[in-house]
Amino acid sequence: MKTSIVTKSTGEVEEDYPVSSLPPSSTLSDAMDVCGGQSVDAGCGSFVCFTGGDRGSGVRSTVYNxxxxxxxxxxxxxxxxxxxxxxxxxxxxxxxxxxxxxxxxxxxxxxxxxxxxxxxxxxxxxxxxxxxxxxxxxxxxxxxxxxxxxxxxxxxxxxxxxxxxxxxxxxxxxxxxxxxxxxLHVSNALGLHEFATSVGCLELARKTQVFVDRNFSEIVKHDELLSLSPAQLMGLIQRDEIHVRSEAEVYNAVVRWVNHDKANRLASLMECLGLVRCHALAPGFIRNQIKNCGLLAEVPQSRLHMQSVLSDLLQHKNVPVRWRADAHAQVSCVAFGVVVVLVVAVGGLT
The missing domain is CATH 3.30.710.10 (Potassium Channel Kv1.1; Chain A)
Incomplete structure (x- = not known):
């Protein structure tokens, strides 16, 4: 017995390998018995793994990866x-x-x-x-x-x-x-966060936001702050999560941002100051700003706002202040003209 192939190009019959020349009783099962059911090398660096078989039927299966x-x-x-x-x-x-x-x-x-x-x-x-x-x-x-x-x-x-x-x-x-x-660096964090948000890269946006919150004090010293739109700046300073040593850092960031483009940003000053936790500022700091800050002089409403805050502090009014949250919940109030911070530990026994 032999096999043959008819070529498409010439129609001629070409003899393939004669099947009759194969050795008798040469089966795959017999050949695989030599391996003893072990993993073997396929000869080209690939790993061959036997995945099982039915010895009763004399057939074994192998998966080549x-x-x-x-x-x-x-x-x-x-x-x-x-x-x-x-x-x-x-x-x-x-x-x-x-x-x-x-x-x-x-x-x-x-x-x-x-x-x-x-x-x-x-x-x-x-x-x-x-x-x-x-x-x-x-x-x-x-x-x-x-x-x-x-x-x-x-x-x-x-x-x-x-x-x-x-x-x-x-x-x-x-x-x-x-x-x-x-x-990611304090000099580019604001821009990277804005970019990640705009293209919908949510995980990167989340990570850059955490970085901005934790490094606010250094970030606002760099020029990226100055390129923020009013909405972007207000979105930043209203966050409870930003880490600051004092609220004066937030106030100074607003002043720096407005001064960079005063003609176009002066109109946003009062709205921005409304997001600064002004009652957390020291009375001496506020008094100095009322006296020396040119922006407050140019926007009477903002000057009146700061004077009202100072009056609350000096009259010892108990004004609740929502603190910039960190590891603990913090509540500030004004007592005898001094900002008092109460740290409240949240949790219990496990």
Whole structure:
């Protein structure tokens, strides 16, 4: 007995290996008995594991785990991508065109998977124009889809992260967030927090917020404070969680911010002072500000506000103050013109 193959090109019959030449009673079960049911080397560095079998039936099953197969397959796909062979979709961003394979894009990005399989208009077209991503970011992300490699730097990490969030490439989002977190500093924390919030990177936004809260005293000395919008500044100073040595640090941050662009920010002074815990300021500090702060002189309402606070302190009014919370719940009140802080431990026996 022998097997034969008919070639498509010539129709000629070519003889394959004669089955009759195989040794008798040569079965897989017999061959596997030599291994004694142990794990063996497949001969190419791969690990082979027997997962069981039925000795009564004479059949055994084996699972071969060949992780390098996927690496080699993607290497071939990347080679095809580089040579422009068998591509079936072209991505356009600005003036850049990238010819790709849909199957690779879908494997890397839920965004593309939905685009090409959910009945969207792009499902049946070979040209797709993308918006809200940069050519550099898209090029890097397509490279990642084929290779699993992504190169980020201080210059490109923000645009790559924005694009990765849009395309829903979780692995790249995680890498970029980790990189930005490693660059977190008192000189850039406000900007990083605003960026993370704006692009919807929630975990990075949470971590940068904690950093800002804990390092408020140093952060407000840097120039990023001066670029905040009124809403951003008020969102910052109203937080109970910011750590300050005294409320004067918050007050001084407001004054510094207004003075940087007085023509446009003076109108926000009173609203900002309303968020400063002014009754936690020392009477001497307030008296000095009323006398010497030019901003208070230019905004009579804010000057009257500070005079009212000083009057409360000097008249020994018991005015509750919501303290900037830290590890303990703190309550301040004014007693005999002095701010008294009561630390209340919260908890019980376990």
């Amino acid at each position: 060949l992780p390098e197969f996927f690496t080699d397959s993607m290497r071939v796909m990347y080679s095809l991508f580089q040579s422009g062979k068998l591509t079936d979709v072209t991505l356009h961003v600005e003036k850049v065109e990238i010819a790709c394979h849909r199957i690779v894009l879908m494997g890397a990005s839920p965004y593309f998977r939905a685009m090409f399989t959910s009945g969207m208009r792009e499902e049946g077209v070979s040209e797709v124009r993308l918006h809200y991503v940069t050519p550099l970011a898209l090029t890097r992300l397509v490279h990642f889809a084929y290779t699993g490699e992504i190169s980020v730097s201080e210059k490109n990490v923000c645009e790559i992260l924005s694009a990765a969030i849009m395309l829903q490439i979780g692995a790249v989002i995680g890498v970029c967030a980790q990189f930005l977190e490693s660059q």
